[in-house]
Amino acid sequence: MMPPLTVGIPSALAVLSFGIVTWQFIAAQRFPLHRRSPNPGFAPGITLLKPLKGCDPDHSERCLTSWLTQDYVGPLQYLFVVADANDPVVPLVQRLIAAHPHRDARLLVFPELVGANAKVSKLAQAEGLIAHDLVLVSDADVLAPSDLLSQMVLPLQDDGVALVHSFYRLANPSNAAMEWEATAMNADFWSQVLQSRTLAPMDFALGAAMLLRRSALEGIGGFRALADYLADDFQLGHRIAAAGGRIELTPVVVECLDAPTGWKTIWSHQVRWNRTIRVCRPGPYIASILANGTLWNALAAAVVWWHPALSSQERGPWLGLFMGLIIARSLMAQLLAQQLAAVPGRPSRGDSFVFGMAAAKDLLGAAVWVAAIFGNTVHWRGIDYSVDREGRLTPLPKSKG
Numbered sequence: 001m002m003p004p005l006t007v008g009i010p011s012a013l014a015v016l017s018f019g020i021v022t023w024q025f026i027a028a029q030r031f032p033l034h035r036r037s038p039n040p041g042f043a044p045g046i047t048l049l050k051p052l053k054g055c056d057p058d059h060s061e062r063c064l065t066s067w068l069t070q071d072y073v074g075p076l077q078y079l080f081v082v083a084d085a086n087d088p089v090v091p092l093v094q095r096l097i098a099a100h101p102h103r104d105a106r107l108l109v110f111p112e113l114v115g116a117n118a119k120v121s122k123l124a125q126a127e128g129l130i131a132h133d134l135v136l137v138s139d140a141d142v143l144a145p146s147d148l149l150s151q152m153v154l155p156l157q158d159d160g161v162a163l164v165h166s167f168y169r170l171a172n173p174s175n176a177a178m179e180w181e182a183t184a185m186n187a188d189f190w191s192q193v194l195q196s197r198t199l200a201p202m203d204f205a206l207g208a209a210m211l212l213r214r215s216a217l218e219g220i221g222g223f224r225a226l227a228d229y230l231a232d233d234f235q236l237g238h239r240i241a242a243a244g245g246r247i248e249l250t251p252v253v254v255e256c257l258d259a260p261t262g263w264k265t266i267w268s269h270q271v272r273w274n275r276t277i278r279v280c281r282p283g284p285y286i287a288s289i290l291a292n293g294t295l296w297n298a299l300a301a302a303v304v305w306w307h308p309a310l311s312s313q314e315r316g317p318w319l320g321l322f323m324g325l326i327i328a329r330s331l332m333a334q335l336l337a338q339q340l341a342a343v344p345g346r347p348s349r350g351d352s353f354v355f356g357m358a359a360a361k362d363l364l365g366a367a368v369w370v371a372a373i374f375g376n377t378v379h380w381r382g383i384d385y386s387v388d389r390e391g392r393l394t395p396l397p398k399s400k401g
Contacts, residue, residue, distance in 0.1 A: 007318070010296065011318065011322075013296040014322055016296070017290055017297065021329050021332060023198075024291070025191060025335075027191060027197070028339065030194075031249075033253065034253065036251075036252070042154065043072060043074030044133060044134055045074055045077070045134065046134045046153070047214075048079065048136045049135060050080045051082075051140070052089045052093070052140045055087075055092055056257070056258075059141065059172075062257070063144075063257060064080075064096055066142075068103055069100075069146060071150060074149075076103065077104045079108055080093045081109075081122040082107070082110075083109070083122060090107065106129075110125040115224070116228045116395055117232055120223050120226050120227045123137065123223040124222065124227055133213065133215070134213060135212055136211045137207070138208065139208055141258055142209060142255070147252070149211075151252045152166065156213070160245075160246045161245070161246045162245025163211070163216065163236070163247045163248075164248050165205045165247070166250045167340065168255065169254070169341060170185045170186055172257050177261060177263040178258070180357055180361055180364065181266050181269070181270065182354075183354050184361055184365065186336070186340050188333065192291075196284070197249075201241070202237070202247040202248075203241035204280070205237025205240075208256060210233065219240075219245075220236070220240060225239070226239075229391050229393065230279070230378065230391055230392075230393050231280050234280045267368070270365075272378040274368050274369060275378055278373065279387055279390075279391045286373075292362050292365065293325065293362060294359040294362030294363055295362055295366045297325045298322070298363070300322050301318075301322040330355050330358040330359060331355065333354050334358070378393075383396075384398075
């Protein structure tokens, strides 16, 4: 029996949401994640830029060392950049530089702000010291596999490729809040990126690790052109693509290691991140709620359960369908997280929690989606900013009292 219209609409949305999630899953299966390709000796010089602020006693040394110990035969230059000579990361960087005397590595201090984005401000001031034709920008909390550079350079053998970037994985969730965020990143985000790639060539970059041509950077006005933007990685890739440069993804995945973080910080981070996406991609962001597999199936199940025109016998098959789709969505999330985490010897506690966390991620994610639509302020690194329609940041005055 066909359901009444009041049931048919939420039922259609439920099936549509599952179809979108399935599309994302298939796109992920087609990508050669973790695959390595032979490098026959292509190793041009690379300058690695590492903007730093603060020091995580558990992870900073390991993350920075992973870059200094890259298995790469070409010349490398390391520029570690801070804004304050008294930053707690400074002694660590000095010690690591001394421990790797064979590396061309320098610690730079640039206290001046050339834009609202403090990270890009450091990059802009270090730009004049870049020695090589390829430039890699990476966040401070990124742990790189030893062959990352040798794999990332391979697409740049094609002169049409201007930027290569990598997927990243939140590798050390230590509490429920971090497991929820890890589910959003490890199970959904990377498959959503690949889904978007089935519709159009990539015109954005993921900021955990980006390798680009120096000429492409100069062609968009350098880092100073990005110094007032929140989503500097998106802007970098978007402008390079608009100038005719092609963007490619490496199959190699990097890991992000974070200190324990609670719900308040995770919520603030997710709202900031979602508002960033909303500003960069307003149409796709609004439409993204349709991919919330748990939300629409739970809503459809609730409508069926309470609908007065349906008998208990009629409700049963529909409720079974919706619950089955929720379970299937959670199973796909589990498989995607395990696929992203397929690094021998590095199991993650968070990977085993994805199946049970997927539904909670979807339902709480709907609240984040709503919060990101209303308002144009973000809290980032202890400062409140307003964000305009172009994604530019303006620091807000500190409240008194």
